[in-house]
Amino acid sequence: MIRVQQADFDMNQEYQALISDNSSSGAVVMFVGRVRDVNQGHQIDELYLEHYPEMTNKYLSQLERQARALWPLENVSVIHRVGPLQLEDKIVLVGVSSVHREAAFEAAQYLMDLLKTNAPFWKKEVIEGGHNRWVEANHKDTIAAAQWAEVERLA
């Protein structure tokens, strides 16, 4: 299940969605990314998330299919928020249920690592003094995503 939305999401509701109609999922992993106070040396007041609407759903759906081809997954949820966000707001949820924990942990990390480098979202921060600043892509994220190429190749 893929959702791109401005509204917040409820963790308990999303947990219920991950385990609904399914008593075989012994493992559920939920990752949440949120707006933190300091980024790349700047104090953050608020954040604006821009995206490329025609591409975000398409890419995230494709990413879900890729994850399902690599691990035996039951339910998959990816929710990404867009628009104005405040400090401590949730930005993204990646949730995965599976029979065993290894697949759930690995698939959640895979989904997050590839989302970070390939899904067309951009963060613009409002920092001290009301200035705007586009967040710069992190080289660490590129390396994290590249490490999955071998897993994909062997599948």
Added chain:
Amino acid sequence: MNKILFFAQLRERLECDELDLDVAGLSVGELRQQLAQKNKRWQKWLLDKDVLVAVNQALVAADSRIGEGDEVAMFPPVTGG
């Protein structure tokens, strides 16, 4: 005819969110070169910076060819999540 879209910092720096141009037959790299000829600012932001390109909403490499009616999007490295 092709629609060319710009996003995020690239859109702001170019002061352009969308162009309608016939660029079918060009590679994505050739299109960047062609657009960069507009002026120094476009050259800086399209050639000197990292730019990702999507054709029909999927990321592609610089040698990928643009077809008739394809939607092309250019944007900086992504920073979601």
